[in-house]
Amino acid sequence: MVISIVGCLLAWPLKAQTTISVTDMTGWTPWMTAGNAVMVDPAADQQTGQGQDDFVGDLTYYGFQQKAGKLVSDPTNDYILYRARMAKHDSKGFGGNWELGMDLDGNGSVDLVMKMTDKKGQTITFASPGTGANTSPSTTSWGSFVGSITLNTNTYNYQNATAVDGGYASTSSTANAWVTFGISFNNLQTAIQNYATGFSNYVVNDQTRISYISFTSTQGNAINQDLYGTTGNLSSTVTFADLGAGSGPLSPSGVVPEPATYMQLGVLMLSGLGVMWWRRRGAKGQTTAVDIGPANKHLV
Numbered sequence: 223m224v225i226s227i228v229g230c231l232l233a234w235p236l237k238a239q240t241t242i243s244v245t246d247m248t249g250w251t252p253w254m255t256a257g258n259a260v261m262v263d264p265a266a267d268q269q270t271g272q273g274q275d276d277f278v279g280d281l282t283y284y285g286f287q288q289k290a291g292k293l294v295s296d297p298t299n300d301y302i303l304y305r306a307r308m309a310k311h312d313s314k315g316f317g318g319n320w321e322l323g324m325d326l327d328g329n330g331s332v333d334l335v336m337k338m339t340d341k342k343g344q345t346i347t348f349a350s351p352g353t354g355a356n357t358s359p360s361t362t363s364w365g366s367f368v369g370s371i372t373l374n375t376n377t378y379n380y381q382n383a384t385a386v387d388g389g390y391a392s393t394s395s396t397a398n399a400w401v402t403f404g405i406s407f408n409n410l411q412t413a414i415q416n417y418a419t420g421f422s423n424y425v426v427n428d429q430t431r432i433s434y435i436s437f438t439s440t441q442g443n444a445i446n447q448d449l450y451g452t453t454g455n456l457s458s459t460v461t462f463a464d465l466g467a468g469s470g471p472l473s474p475s476g477v478v479p480e481p482a483t484y485m486q487l488g489v490l491m492l493s494g495l496g497v498m499w500w501r502r503r504g505a506k507g508q509t510t511a512v513d514i515g516p517a518n519k520h521l522v
């Protein structure tokens with residue numbers, strides 16, 4: 223009962239948010255670990271030399287961000303937008319393979335790989351993991367990519383990040399790049415139901431929680447360039463979570479839920495509602511209103 227009331231109160235303003243775009247420079251949420259630490263990645267730990275494929279980010283210049291909502295260009299459907307900061311901005315564009323491994327059930331294993339490719343246009347494709355544990359770089363593999371989705375200027379963007387925010391201190395002495403792409407809730411749900419084994423009834427909505435790994439890959443078939451959240455470690459037997467490469471269970475907008483905080487907020491909100499009720503009741507009866515000011519102060 224308490225949770226449902228609080229859920230309604232919290233969900234209401236989210237529904238009223240404005241539309242979003244892949245070119246937005248505000249309103250992004252940085253990727254966090256399950257322990258609510260911002261995930262970071264150093265420059266020059268990319269194994270094949272291209273700064274364009276080298277994730278970078280620290281506590282000032284976030285390396286990875288996410289947001290969700292309806293697009294300016296498509297105000298009827300919800301989308302997740304993913305944004306990564308690369309060490310080197312290339313005037314020709316990103317030009318690489320950026321992949322997201324998704325843990326859909328929170329047990330630490332990758333259940334589906336989503337690849338964004340920028341080669342003669344931008345596409346998203348999907349691959350099912352192999353029969354290994356898929357919980358660490360050394361135990362993760364995947365099959366052929368299927369289910370191509372073509373991106374366009376509304377769902378893909380590449381821009382000079384340093385020109386916007388000054389940029390992470392890269393060793394390449396060139397500007398950083400923001401690579402951004404989006405996928406609709408509907409398309410992600412369809413891909414998961416079709417290509418992730420055991421998830422044929424999976425639903426993508428505002429309550430969905432997915433933990434990710436993110437990496438770049440020369441041919442798209444291996445974790446062989448940069449794994450976000452750890453320095454090198456591309457062949458490690460250590461789990462993604464222990465390497466710091468696994469995100470927390472992120473909502474579509476990139477937020478790791480904090481159940482304890484939600485409950486505390488809910489109790490305080492209900493306290494506030496109780497005060498309002500007592501004050502109205504007191505006013506009708508021409509009695510003095512009860513003053514519990516400190517509780518109200520916690521609500522702001």
Ligand SMILES: [Ca+2]
Pocket residue numbers: 263264265266267268276277278448
């Ligand atoms: Ca890096």
Ligand SMILES: [Ca+2]
Pocket residue numbers: 324325326327328329330331332333
């Ligand atoms: Ca899993």
